[in-house]
Amino acid sequence: MKRIFAVGPNKCGTNSINQFLEANGIPAMHWDKGRLARRIVSNASAGIDPLRGYEDYRGFTDIFSVSEELYLSPVLIFDILRRAYPDDIYVLNLRSFENWHRSRDNHRKGSPRPTITARLEALFGSDYDARTEYEAFARLKQNPPARFHVLDLEQEDAFETLAVFLEAQGFEICERAPRHANRTADLPRPGRLGRVLNRLRRGFRRA
Structure with missing residues (x-):
């Protein structure tokens, strides 16, 4: 089974992609509290398999780590992965800049922990610009690997x-729509026809 990597920004449906993969029998790792991103970079720096320690998984989402001293994201990790696994599958999950930035700003609001945006601004100061980061993700579409898919989360039929x-x-693929975990209000729901088809598919599987 080929590996599947979600290489778009976090707060762009990564939980939903993870649930979609798991629902279809594809064992997937989501974030792992930042260890996933750190281990990929650490393993690659040592010249060993970037996914050492994650051999039981075929799907990988939310490949991010942010601390007081270091920020890792697919903007860097994408090149590590595609060199190591050129024949595997890469999904660039995107939404509009405005909706993505709003979702990041809302993440953990009401919690004593700072938002992702606040942590990045604390790490980089005035050098950090969210739109510049977003554009770096969008540029991953240039010179894509052979098995590459852009998942536009604002399209009703995205999944x-x-x-x-x-x-x-x-x-x-049996389950064709995820249960949008941690979704924000702008993320589109399946249309009426899509919901009817999903109910029919579930009915056929039970029969």
């Missing part, structure tokens, strides 16, 4: 198109 893409790569 249906992902399902079709993965089926073309040899995956059997």
Whole structure:
């Protein structure tokens, strides 16, 4: 089974992608409290398999780590992964800059812990600009690997198109819509036709 990497920004449906993969029998690792990103970079720096320690997983989402001293994201990690696994699958999950930035700003509001944006501003000061970071993610579309899919989360059929893409790569996809974990209000819900089709599919599987 090929590996699947979500290489877009966090707060861009990474939980939903993780649930989508798990629902379709694809064991997936999500974030791992930042250890996933740190281990990939650490392993690659030592010249060993970047995914050493994660051999039991085939899907990887929210590949991020942010601390008081270090920020790691797919902007850096994408090149490490594609060199190590050129034949695997890469999904660039994106939404509009405005909705992504709003979602990041809302993350952990009401909690004593700072938002992601606040942590990055504390780390980088006035040098940090959210739009510049977003544009760095968008540039990952340039010179993509062979198996590459752009998942536009603002399209109503976003996960249906992902399902079709993965089926073309040899995956059997039964659950075609995720249970949008930690979703924000702007993330589109399946349309009426999509909901009807999903109910029919579930009914056929029970029969």
